[in-house]
Amino acid sequence: VVHWLMKKFNIPLTVLSHLGGHSAKRTHRAPPDEHGNPVPIGFLIMKTLKDYIDSTLSNQITVRTGTTVTRLLQRTDFRTGVKCIYGVEYRIRADSASKEKETLEADAVILTTGGFGCDRTNNGVMSKYRPDLLGFPTTCGDFAVGDGVLMGQEIGAELVDMDKVQLHPTGFIDPKNPGNPTKFLAPEAIRGSGAILVNQKGERFVNELDLRSVVSKGIIDNCAEYEGTNSKFAWCIMNKATQFLFGDKVLDFYKDRLGLFSVATDLADIASITGCPLNTLMKTINEYADAEQQGICKKTRKVVFPSSISVNDREFLIARVTPSIHYCMGGLNINAAAEVQEIIPGKVVGSHRHIRRLFAAGEVTGGVHGNNRLGGNSLLECVVFGRIAGFRAAALNQREGFDSGCLKEEEWTLVDLREVRNTDDKYGRNTREYRFNLNGSLQKTGLKVGQFIAIRGEMDGEMLTGYYSPITRPDDEGVIGILCRPDYKGGPIVKLLQYIRPGSYIEMKAMGGLKLEFLPSQGVFWKGRRIRKFGFLAGGTGVSPMLQISREYLNFLNMNKASKEPVDVQPNALNMLYAAEEENDLAFLKALENLESDYPLDFKFYPLLNQPPMGWTEGIGFVTETHIKAHLPYPPCDDQLFVICGPQIFESIMCKHLQSLGYSQEWYYAYSKDV
Ligand SMILES: Cc1cc2nc3c(=O)[nH]c(=O)nc-3n(C[C@H](O)[C@H](O)[C@H](O)COP(=O)(O)OP(=O)(O)OC[C@H]3O[C@@H](n4cnc5c(N)ncnc54)[C@H](O)[C@@H]3O)c2cc1C
Numbered sequence: 001v002v003h004w005l006m007k008k009f010n011i012p013l014t015v016l017s018h019l020g021g022h023s024a025k026r027t028h029r030a031p032p033d034e035h036g037n038p039v040p041i042g043f044l045i046m047k048t049l050k051d052y053i054d055s056t057l058s059n060q061i062t063v064r065t066g067t068t069v070t071r072l073l074q075r076t077d078f079r080t081g082v083k084c085i086y087g088v089e090y091r092i093r094a095d096s097a098s099k100e101k102e103t104l105e106a107d108a109v110i111l112t113t114g115g116f117g118c119d120r121t122n123n124g125v126m127s128k129y130r131p132d133l134l135g136f137p138t139t140c141g142d143f144a145v146g147d148g149v150l151m152g153q154e155i156g157a158e159l160v161d162m163d164k165v166q167l168h169p170t171g172f173i174d175p176k177n178p179g180n181p182t183k184f185l186a187p188e189a190i191r192g193s194g195a196i197l198v199n200q201k202g203e204r205f206v207n208e209l210d211l212r213s214v215v216s217k218g219i220i221d222n223c224a225e226y227e228g229t230n231s232k233f234a235w236c237i238m239n240k241a242t243q244f245l246f247g248d249k250v251l252d253f254y255k256d257r258l259g260l261f262s263v264a265t266d267l268a269d270i271a272s273i274t275g276c277p278l279n280t281l282m283k284t285i286n287e288y289a290d291a292e293q294q295g296i297c298k299k300t301r302k303v304v305f306p307s308s309i310s311v312n313d314r315e316f317l318i319a320r321v322t323p324s325i326h327y328c329m330g331g332l333n334i335n336a337a338a339e340v341q342e343i344i345p346g347k348v349v350g351s352h353r354h355i356r357r358l359f360a361a362g363e364v365t366g367g368v369h370g371n372n373r374l375g376g377n378s379l380l381e382c383v384v385f386g387r388i389a390g391f392r393a394a395a396l397n398q399r400e401g402f403d404s405g406c407l408k409e410e411e412w413t414l415v416d417l418r419e420v421r422n423t424d425d426k427y428g429r430n431t432r433e434y435r436f437n438l439n440g441s442l443q444k445t446g447l448k449v450g451q452f453i454a455i456r457g458e459m460d461g462e463m464l465t466g467y468y469s470p471i472t473r474p475d476d477e478g479v480i481g482i483l484c485r486p487d488y489k490g491g492p493i494v495k496l497l498q499y500i501r502p503g504s505y506i507e508m509k510a511m512g513g514l515k516l517e518f519l520p521s522q523g524v525f526w527k528g529r530r531i532r533k534f535g536f537l538a539g540g541t542g543v544s545p546m547l548q549i550s551r552e553y554l555n556f557l558n559m560n561k562a563s564k565e566p567v568d569v570q571p572n573a574l575n576m577l578y579a580a581e582e583e584n585d586l587a588f589l590k591a592l593e594n595l596e597s598d599y600p601l602d603f604k605f606y607p608l609l610n611q612p613p614m615g616w617t618e619g620i621g622f623v624t625e626t627h628i629k630a631h632l633p634y635p636p637c638d639d640q641l642f643v644i645c646g647p648q649i650f651e652s653i654m655c656k657h658l659q660s661l662g663y664s665q666e667w668y669y670a671y672s673k674d675v
Helices: 002-009 041-056 093-098 125-129 147-154 188-192 212-222 240-246 248-257 267-274 278-294 377-394 493-499 540-562 589-598 625-631 648-660
Strands: 015-017 027-029 067-076 083-092 102-105 109-111 165-172 196-198 234-238 262-264 316-328 331-333 339-343 352-360 413-422 432-437 449-459 462-468 479-484 505-519 523-526 529-531 533-539 574-580 603-609 640-645 668-670
Touching: 002 041, 002 377, 015 188, 041 377, 067 147, 083 109, 109 147, 109 377, 147 331, 147 352, 165 188, 165 212, 188 234, 188 240, 196 212, 196 278, 212 234, 212 316, 234 240, 234 267, 240 248, 248 316, 262 267, 267 278, 267 316, 331 339, 331 352, 352 377, 449 479, 449 493, 449 540, 462 479, 462 493, 479 540, 505 540, 529 640, 533 540, 533 648, 540 574, 540 589, 540 640, 574 589, 574 625, 589 603, 603 625, 625 648, 640 648, 648 668
Parallel strands: 083 352, 109 352, 533 574, 533 640, 574 603, 640 668
Antiparallel strands: 015 027, 067 083, 083 102, 165 316, 196 234, 234 316, 262 316, 339 352, 413 432, 413 505, 432 479, 449 462, 449 505, 505 523, 523 529
């Protein structure tokens, strides 16, 4: 997005800064304007985009300001429980006294209402999740009161990380109005240019370039309260070299226009303004200069010294800075397509789903930054997820293939990579889930359970193709996910998968496969035959269709239990023999173990290894007829279905075993038949 902002909108993100917690310069900023004034980068991005809309898109986009959204309009599908947003209720701010509300219906709503850093109410979001911070000042605007979070919560959206609220260590205390609860921010680049922080004794107490949380805690633990306030504060000292690095003209703005810096001619002057003992100040500066020489400050572990300082320096700027509420890491849970999530009961096929037609981006969302956002990452997040939300909202009413599904057996469809998930903990060692956006946000794949797909793409002049069973469900909207091994055993296509990044396109098409029908109140059918028991014969990564079928079947059982018209089902319906060369080749093992422990009466699997490790207690060698008789449905019966997937040689041996055990050809299906 940095590239996009620079190339498409000419936003000059040309200055690179080293901010707190960074291991290298990584935050892009704009240089000062032609008069030397600082250019607030968030404002610049917003203004540029607004100008673009006004000049280029004014006939397509209406911007309404002075309008407060008060509620999301939502309806719920009574059959499925799926929630759908169809607009908002709002109030013109000037009319707030009249309490008159209006509604605006829309295909999509994208919430971008920011955080709740300025919520000082006694029963608001801040007091619920971080009551300990209520007395702190804030750098946030007075609109940041959590409206979007509350509106989302009202319709059942999931909130995440709500207790993670960031204190910025350096809100300026304005000596003319020290008790003002809203603070002007002393940008992190001030410390990034070499400013040092000292307490009222004149001692440094923290690595100024450490994480915001660490520097804030340093001030709270080591400094005194500013007179007449409850705010602990530190002195921020900038010598000439630091001022130059940060930008003299920009500092004039803070000093002359805002009156937030005092000027000190030398160290003695600093001592008289701050009340710090001169001797201590001199010792502090000398120690800092020594540390710079040695490349490390042993006291604070500082190792980056953006500029040098000496006791002989003159013309200092000094400011009073205090930890202030700055950013909310928590908010609405969104997925990688910026769709707002809700929790669904039953964990077989995922614990979340999106609220249809509701997206969110920016500080109103949660979970993007973990416990402590790094400087610069918020605006980055706003643009990254803002773009995604815009794209996916615009793709809502994609009609092509809407009803019949968008993946066809006859033709390849372009899909773009949404995200890559490391699923080692969820599905098993050495696994990755690749999720691709379908063209329409509400489109479905049109695949049946058990059907597989092909993906292909060109790499180094070679067309690479791979076959996968989706890990997402046929009913999932706007997305298809595949599970794969990212090493050479995942096949040649892995080279391509490792290379592509979110936003990259590859081609995908529907293939053959089982095509099972899961019909509520009727049962599971294959080619018109009701199936009550499955026997799975899997070799290596050939286990993936079995995983898909098993998850879908267990989900069917859950729904069936809750149904008013349940069908008869049999216990122990899913049985698997899973053969691999060595233990490492048992792909998606964790997923199978989880199914077995969560559904012991319905799902069982028996692994066999050709080269077992020491202490292996399960099957050894090749799958034999004896294994099949012992672990899969036997004797043959016409409500059984055997599914075979693995290397071709494995599949043909398994077919022979089944034939000689008396299973007719209509009772088993081997995947290689359709590749
Ligand atoms: C002083 C300061 C400096 C910062 N500097 C940086 C920086 O250099 N780099 C960086 O990455 N991040 C920075 N941040 C953080 C970053 O600016 C914010 O996280 C970011 O602006 C959030 O953008 P947003 O669009 O999600 O929300 P906001 O910018 O907060 O905008 C939310 C908008 O929604 C409106 N709104 C709220 N409720 C309603 C409602 N009910 N109806 C209608 N409208 C509503 C508000 O009026 C506001 O216009 C800074 C933050 C502050 C406070």
